Amino acid sequence: MKIDEVPQEDAEAFEKEFKVLQYAVDDNGRFTTVKSVGWNPKTVVMQNAWDFENEKAEIARQLVLRGKKSPLYYHARKNMMNSSLLAGYTGFCRISVLLHFNPKVFRRLSQNKLQKYAAVFGFESVEQLLKIDSGE
């Protein structure tokens, strides 16, 4: 890859622009570094990966709306967490996290436990944990 071949594409593909360092050869054939703002194939595959995650979150949202799962389940999926990861962050055991995904159990959870979950997701209040985003 030559210096002028270093791609500078799709700068606005994501909400925050980010430059990565790329190695390329100059006119004398020596390697040097160039900052690249983005590359189309890379944007496509990253978008693809995010679509996959968003799809999972959307399925979770539908389940919550139908009353099959608790809002906690949606927030976990949205943060790409499964029960064991969530158990790791809260210190609860995995079985109880799975139980908390059940709306009936979730409704009876103490304020203390809800607070712990809210803290993992970076919510300021427990209220946010009880709500789910309305779809687009």
Next chain:
Amino acid sequence: MKIDFKHQMAAHCENGVIANLLRFYGIELSEAMVFGIGSGIFFTYLPFIKMGDAPVFAFRPLPGYIFNKATKSLGVTIHTEKFRNPARAMESLDRNLEKGIPTGMVVGVFFLPYFPPQYRFHFNAHNIVAFGKEDGRYLISDPVMEGPETLGYDELLKVRYAKGIAQPKGKMYYITNVPDKIDIREAILNGMKRSVLYMVRLPGPVIGVTGMKYLGTHLKRWPEKYGDKKAARYLGQIVRMQEEIGTGGAGFRFLYAAFLQEAAQLLQIEALDSLSVKMTATGDKWRDFAVAAGRLCKGREQTESYEKTGDILIEIAAEEKEIFQTLGEIVRKAKK
């Protein structure tokens, strides 16, 4: 307090941290050099292990490998510590900073506040260096960022105790001793020798160039085996490993070519220069592969071009095999 630590941006976090730390102790090595000495070039395809709903593709050895090999080859002594108690991990860091020791840490990126959101997955092997504390905030040198960043106590604690696969458990490391004289020639040759081992000498179908060839042939069957959607996602996963943050382009191939070029000058071996040119050419082919994969991901082309995409990989495998075999011979001759 603030340690006089020079932050320099790098392509990859692990190489970048080592290069930055070594520079602080007066050893001036480029990122590419560290990468080569640490035998960072690698390839593996593990179809039977699924991580994050896709098979494992890796263009680098396990996290920490480059670090260990590079420091050991250079004779630099490193102290590494893990802590069960988070509060003690932070105290220990504070003590280090007070003594004026820049300290490296392994962190998870998902909760790293300054990290761009599009890169925030649950990845737990990112490396950063703390080089001071001002107004209760830690000064952080993260090699993939353009400038230094800061983190609060709670923020740093959360990322140091990230959960999931390969938990960092508050891991921190710092240089305790630097040798007076470094045998750079020996370090480079040993690094190359190890890379030759991994790329062409190891038996089995999954590591090195055989792994690439295996992936190339396997990939052609993906659409019928997994369906279009899944096949596209798997293909996307390869390209993400290849191009996403920290490879310097083409799955470290350009970084390695840069290393070969530098080594050619240091060791006065001209053959390495031409190898570097060849390596750059295969790097360009990896980019072609990414373009083809990107198109398939978008769903622009019919399934038959999985054939062509697979063929690119098989071609690359043959070329890299030749490169690393030649490199093996060069190392053997130079070691005599």
